[in-house]
Amino acid sequence: MGGCAGSRRRLSDSEGEETVPEPRLPLLDHQGAHWKNAVGFWLLGLCNNFSYVVMLSAAHDILSHERTSGNQSHVDPGPAPIPHNSSSRFDCNSVSTAAVLLADILPTLVIKLLAPLGLHLLPYSPRVLVSGICAAGSFVLVAFSHSVGTSLCGVVLASISSGLGEVTFLSLTAFYPSYFLLLTSPEAQDPGGEEEAESSARQPLIRTEAPELKPGSSSSLSLRERWTVFKGLLWYIVPLVVVYFAEYFINQGLFELLFFRNTSLSHAQQYRWYQMLYQAGVFASRSSLRCCHIRFTWALALLQCLNLAFLLADVWFGFLPSIYFVFLIILYEGLLGGAAYVNTFHNIALETSDEHREFAMAATCISDTLGISLSGLLALPLHDFLCQLS
Numbered sequence: 001m002g003g004c005a006g007s008r009r010r011l012s013d014s015e016g017e018e019t020v021p022e023p024r025l026p027l028l029d030h031q032g033a034h035w036k037n038a039v040g041f042w043l044l045g046l047c048n049n050f051s052y053v054v055m056l057s058a059a060h061d062i063l064s065h066e067r068t069s070g071n072q073s074h075v076d077p078g079p080a081p082i083p084h085n086s087s088s089r090f091d092c093n094s095v096s097t098a099a100v101l102l103a104d105i106l107p108t109l110v111i112k113l114l115a116p117l118g119l120h121l122l123p124y125s126p127r128v129l130v131s132g133i134c135a136a137g138s139f140v141l142v143a144f145s146h147s148v149g150t151s152l153c154g155v156v157l158a159s160i161s162s163g164l165g166e167v168t169f170l171s172l173t174a175f176y177p178s179y180f181l182l183l184t185s186p187e188a189q190d191p192g193g194e195e196e197a198e199s200s201a202r203q204p205l206i207r208t209e210a211p212e213l214k215p216g217s218s219s220s221l222s223l224r225e226r227w228t229v230f231k232g233l234l235w236y237i238v239p240l241v242v243v244y245f246a247e248y249f250i251n252q253g254l255f256e257l258l259f260f261r262n263t264s265l266s267h268a269q270q271y272r273w274y275q276m277l278y279q280a281g282v283f284a285s286r287s288s289l290r291c292c293h294i295r296f297t298w299a300l301a302l303l304q305c306l307n308l309a310f311l312l313a314d315v316w317f318g319f320l321p322s323i324y325f326v327f328l329i330i331l332y333e334g335l336l337g338g339a340a341y342v343n344t345f346h347n348i349a350l351e352t353s354d355e356h357r358e359f360a361m362a363a364t365c366i367s368d369t370l371g372i373s374l375s376g377l378l379a380l381p382l383h384d385f386l387c388q389l390s
Helices: 002-012 027-057 059-064 098-121 124-143 148-175 177-182 191-201 223-257 267-286 298-317 323-351 354-364 366-387
Strands: none
Touching: 027 059, 027 098, 027 124, 027 148, 027 267, 059 098, 059 148, 059 267, 098 148, 098 223, 098 354, 098 366, 124 148, 148 323, 148 354, 223 267, 223 298, 223 323, 223 354, 223 366, 267 323, 298 323, 323 354, 354 366
16 A cells, blocks of 8 residues: 555656655754854853943942042052051951942842742843843943942942843743753753754744743743742752852952952952952853753852851961962852852753743742842941951
8 A cells, every 4th residue: 555655646746756855954054053042142141240240340449439520530559558447457448348249139139039920921122121221321320420329329220130131031041942952962962852942943032022932831820830830949049049148258248358468469459350250260160061060059059158168267367378379269169159050040941841941940040149138138247347356
């Protein structure tokens, strides 16, 4: 019968030719489209974090800057700084840099708390537009500010931009499964998902309306389903909270107090180097998931807590002889923090079902913000206590 069917099929074709199957695009084209999406998300993340990182890196300058006529910043050319509190063994600002951290994180915390409840109803394009406007406004406010209060308002705008952008872009990755396939080793990819990966790779990264949702997607999840999914995410959320609590307690509570007088760098320059090295470590580890995949992020949380204990002991006892030892520790701290972040979301993307993935991404992104907020609240009294020590 198979031969008869084949004969009838050939006779029905014009001039007796066999039907030719519709050509499929080569695999290289699929991979190229996938890589374009991966690079697109990488650039979105880079731009989204830019204002947030700049504000934290400039925290020491924002709190200590002086303005002269014509809105020109006054910079002391001398390498040896004059302590703000002459009775303390630390060179302290009157306000801890944790104040800038709180201004840069609390609006983000509010956005992330509310996001799982209804932000998915707002199309993606307006969210990206608002995020971009807030980022631009933050730089304008801080650049032309004559007071710390105005500068902190600019920091708040940067926080709104970063928080809204992070929730938006992480949720958007749920519609691009091929993006996560690219971040794993080739043998971990599922051949059966080729058709879905192909269709997702050809979706535009930013569209005028929210992506078309599947029948069981996060917009139709009940509160009970959301709570069940959230409880399952605690295995990932708790270690990420711990990692970010420890590293930002170091960054905004201890960086200002890790001041070395036996170097040519001023206090402000040392602070900027600390922040730059930390961000360099984060950047490297967040971009290295394809090379190193960590399943158990609890180990990273433990190592980050050990970093916090070690640097806190150095602030108290001052046993490190050179600033270069601190440079190495801070670079290592950034590597741990970036690895914890990217591996947490990677594990969630691979282990959650399609209908839960968008909600899971939006809900888990509160982890780092919660840890950072707690660290800022504790760093303020620590700063005041240590700066009163003679």
